[in-house]
Amino acid sequence: MAKQRFPDAEKRMFHRVFICMKCGARIRGDLPRVKAGKVKCRICKSKKLRPIHKEAKA
Numbered sequence: 001m002a003k004q005r006f007p008d009a010e011k012r013m014f015h016r017v018f019i020c021m022k023c024g025a026r027i028r029g030d031l032p033r034v035k036a037g038k039v040k041c042r043i044c045k046s047k048k049l050r051p052i053h054k055e056a057k058a
């Protein structure tokens, strides 16, 4: 039996969370804004963010 998590809620959460490529901090932001470079890491001010939702599979 697989443990049931929160498929929909998690998807939505991960969809809006990004990881800073520099320091690994979690940043919340909307995808279009991140892609436009409008969202920065709060800690190191880097604009290099990647979506977290790949980790949902692991």
Ligand SMILES: [Zn+2]
Binding pocket: 020, 021, 022, 023, 024, 025, 041, 042, 043, 044, 045, 046
């Ligand atoms: Zn950072």
